[in-house]
Amino acid sequence: MAGGGRVLVVDDERLNRTVLRAALAKQGHDVVEAVDGREALDRLAEAPIDVVLLDIMMPVMDGYATLAAIKADPELARIPVIIISGVDDVASVVRCIEMGATDYLPKPFQPAILQARLDASLASKRLRDLELEYLEQVSRVTGAAAALEAGAADLGDLASVAARDDALGVLARRFESMAREVQAREASLRAQVRELRIEIDHARQARQVAEITESDFFRDLSGRAADLRRIIRDGDTD
Amino acid sequence: MSDDRQVVDPEAIDRLLEMTGGDPEFLRELITTYVEDGAAQLVAMRAAVDREDPEALVRPAHSLKSNSASMGAEHLATLCRALETDARAGRLDGAAERVAQAAAEFEDVRVALDAVGTD
Numbered sequence: 001m002a003g004g005g006r007v008l009v010v011d012d013e014r015l016n017r018t019v020l021r022a023a024l025a026k027q028g029h030d031v032v033e034a035v036d037g038r039e040a041l042d043r044l045a046e047a048p049i050d051v052v053l054l055d056i057m058m059p060v061m062d063g064y065a066t067l068a069a070i071k072a073d074p075e076l077a078r079i080p081v082i083i084i085s086g087v088d089d090v091a092s093v094v095r096c097i098e099m100g101a102t103d104y105l106p107k108p109f110q111p112a113i114l115q116a117r118l119d120a121s122l123a124s125k126r127l128r129d130l131e132l133e134y135l136e137q138v139s140r141v142t143g144a145a146a147a148l149e150a151g152a153a154d155l156g157d158l159a160s161v162a163a164r165d166d167a168l169g170v171l172a173r174r175f176e177s178m179a180r181e182v183q184a185r186e187a188s189l190r191a192q193v194r195e196l197r198i199e200i201d202h203a204r205q206a207r208q209v210a211e212i213t214e215s216d217f218f219r220d221l222s223g224r225a226a227d228l229r230r231i232i233r234d235g236d237t238d
Numbered sequence: 239m240s241d242d243r244q245v246v247d248p249e250a251i252d253r254l255l256e257m258t259g260g261d262p263e264f265l266r267e268l269i270t271t272y273v274e275d276g277a278a279q280l281v282a283m284r285a286a287v288d289r290e291d292p293e294a295l296v297r298p299a300h301s302l303k304s305n306s307a308s309m310g311a312e313h314l315a316t317l318c319r320a321l322e323t324d325a326r327a328g329r330l331d332g333a334a335e336r337v338a339q340a341a342a343e344f345e346d347v348r349v350a351l352d353a354v355g356t357d
Contacts, residue, residue, distance in 0.1 A: 015271050015305045022258035057300055086304060088319065108250060108308045111257045 004028035005050035005122045010040040010066065011084060012058040019109060020053060027115055037061025041069055044076055051121045053105060055084045056092050063096065071100040078128055080121035134168065137161040141172050148179050151186075155179055243313065245343070246350040250310025269351045272309050276302055276348075280341050283321070287333045295325035295333065302340070311347040314340060 007029045009020045014035075021031045032049065034040035038061045040052070052070065056063035063083065070076045080102040085093050093104045102124070103117050137160070144155040161172040212218055251265070258264050279298040286294035303318035317340045321333060 013275070013301055013305060015268065015275060015308060018268060018271060019254065019258060019308065022264060026257070026259050057297065059297070086307070107304055108253070108310075109257060111253070114257070 004030065006030045008032045008034060008040060008043055008049045008052045010034045010052060011055040012036055023111060023114055037066030040066055049079055050125050051118060052079055052081045053084055054081050067096055067099050067101060080125050082117055082121060137168060141175060148182060245311065245346045247310035247312060251354055272305055273348050275305060276344055280344060283337045287330060287337050290330060292325040292328045292330050296322055299325060314343045314347055317343060
């Protein structure tokens with residue numbers, strides 16, 4: 001068994017729902033029920049579902065319309081859909097598989113077939129989920145590299161990628177370490193540039209002061225100021 | 239029951255028990271569900287035939303066929319399958335009589351399932 005999943009059973013027949021609920025619970029799955037396609041889409045919008053078991057002939061919204069809606073929704077399209085069908089209804093099964101259904105489950109239900117088909121669909125869904133997670137994490141590392149190149153301070157959260165125990169995890173850890181070094185070096189360079197600017201400003205101010213104090217005008221002004229101080233001190237106005 | 243054939247296949251009942259955890263109480267619930275829903279499906283089938291509405295006959299005949307097959311009531315499932323197929327094609331030839339046959343067979347199935355449930 002591939003481990004328990006969350007299974008949505010869509011069937012207007014309560015006998016089928018009751019049998020499937022008990023059989024799936026016995027196999028370790030969580031079961032969510034819907035009595036028609038409309039209710040199934042509501043359940044799918046509420047919480048993540050790993051596999052859908054879908055009857056074809058239902059009131060309100062039948063299996064074909066439900067399958068089409070699931071496959072048209074990018075958020076739902078990758079959920080495996082197993083068609084519940086009578087053994088005499090080959091044409092409907094073919095049509096559903098052409099529409100994107102993963103497999104079919106013949107009625108009356110056989111425990112071994114139910115388990116095998118569900119396990120295969122769950123394994124395939126989990127593999128696809130892992131692939132998507134991998135691609136998303138690769139994109140996080142490449143995004144961080146682009147941010148680093150653009151000089152951004154925030155490189156995003158790479159902790160979950162770095163925690164992986166595969167090659168991508170090694171790459172993320174190495175990148176984080178290099179990024180820290182690059183950012184530390186840049187911070188140090190910025191500090192040095194700031195200090196140089198301050199020194200340059202001090203030298204410029206000293207030069208400007210010297211240009212003023214060494215002028216004839218300043219010397220004349222200084223002489224007059226000395227005379228004034230002397231007059232004030234001695235009271236001599238001559 | 240008018241002959242010696244099995245009205246309910248005991249292997250189907252064993253399979254249901256195996257699938258659902260082997261709880262006789264649960265099997266009893268399944269039988270009750272089947273009988274309640276089957277009675278309602280027969281009412282709908284009779285009404286559809288009385289109204290000469292083949293489209294309205296399709297769903298209850300389909301449901302009773304599917305549920306009867308699940309409970310191992312093969313003959314009843316076969317009767318309903320023929321009614322469903324004809325109704326899908328818009329045919330109601332002899333439908334009233336065949337629905338009456340299905341109702342009589344359903345009664346035999348109910349009695350047989352009662353016996354299973356009290357074994």
